[in-house]
Amino acid sequence: MLLLTLPTIAQDVTPQVTAEPEEAQPFVGDAEVAVESLFVRELPAQESEAVGSLFEDDRLQVIGRNLDGLWFQVRRQGRAFNLGWVLAEYLNYDFSPELLPLTNSEIGLEGETAVIDTGYAVYYRAEGALRNVPFVSGELLLNVPLGAVLPVLARDDSSSWFQVNYRGTIGWVSRAAVRPTPNIRAVPVYRVPGVPVIDAPIIAPEIQLAQLERFREYAVASYDVANGLAEFWFQVAQGEVMPCEPPPFVQEYLVGRNDVRELPELDRYVPRFNEGILLLNDSIEPLTQCGVLDRDRVTDARNAAINARIIFSATQGQLDSLEELILTIQAGNAE
Known part of the structure; x- marks a missing residue:
């Protein structure tokens, strides 16, 4: 805090009072019951005692989450006392549940390490x-x-x-x-302990290129799906009536330990690529519910497809550059 000191006036002996900073209030979210009826549980577990009932469209305040975030602690709008716990999947809400405080960290604990609220x-x-x-x-x-x-x-x-x-x-x-x-x-950065010297085998360029080509084929196919979806949602935004024929959801690109050993760059490229897959599936999801979609949802679906397409295009560029490097090294070794 920066304090500005003013010259003291001898006759002024009025004490200065510094205001105490206000304590940050825990996040509270609004939600509505999305199912016909459900029980409120005393604790965040299906086997816990039912302490009340809720019905469709009942409005609630969400004041906390359990240790894995699948249960919400709730109370009625404008009430001071808490009702209990309900499964989050039975509620409609538009806030980010990761902002909720952790209010029960004991029920459901299976491992050896206690769950604490780190603030992140x-x-x-x-x-x-x-x-x-x-x-x-x-x-x-x-x-x-x-x-x-x-x-x-x-x-x-x-x-x-x-x-x-x-x-x-x-x-x-x-x-x-x-x-x-x-x-x-x-969040604090994890400090990796000293890495031991490992006698790493030399991977033949042919094996590296085979891994690269397999990834490239998946990236090209994913790009084509994203491109088609971007065009589809553009037509919908223009008022065109389009057939409701959703493509299947796309699986993340999976790699194992041996794949990364053969092409270490997969460790850097695949996580970002799979972010694009999630966006691609976000664009596909509205198509699973045929009917009239509001403009915001159409816009979100199109933007998801466009952003996925950008990621897939960037991945292809990375693979092209990597292929050129591998071929250059291969040619140098052959001389």
Whole structure:
């Protein structure tokens, strides 16, 4: 805080009072019941005692989340006392659940590490792998479900991977699968211990090029889907009546430890590429519900397709440059 000191006037002995800074209030979100009826539970668990009932369109305030973010603690609008817990999937809401405070961290704990509210969290936009290290080649510990909200303990230097706590298990998740809180850059960077010297095998250029070509084919096919969707949503925005024939959702590009060993650049390229896959599926999703769509949803779907197309195009450019480098090295070794 910057303080400006004024000259003291001898006759003025009135004490100066410094205002206390206001304490930040916990985030509270608004929601409505999206199903015909549901029970409110005393604790965030299906086997917990039912302490009340809610009905479709009942309006609520959401005041907290449980240790994996799949349950919300709620109260009625304008009321001071809390009702209890409901599954988040039964509510309609337009806030970011990762902003909610963690208000129950005991029920559902399965691992050895207590879950604490670090002030930073990520929301799973898709089912995501939890790995033991911040690399796509890391060991798969378990899969975290869509909609989970987990506290963040650390990040890597580029904020491409986040260390999280899922029900007591510590692991790493790729940014491609999650949406982090806006202040995520304030999370401490994980300091990797000294890397031991490893006798790494030399991978033949032919093997590297085969991995590269496999990835390129997937990137080109994904680009074509994104391009078609961008054009489709443009026509819809212009008022054209288009057939409701949604393409299947696109799977993320999967690589294993051996793939990364053969082409290490996959560790850098694939997470960003899979962000494009999530955007692509965001553009496909509205097509699964045929009917009249509002303009905002059409705009969002088209923007998702365009942004996915940009990512896929950039990936192809990276692969072209990498291919040129591999071929240059191969030619040099042949001389």
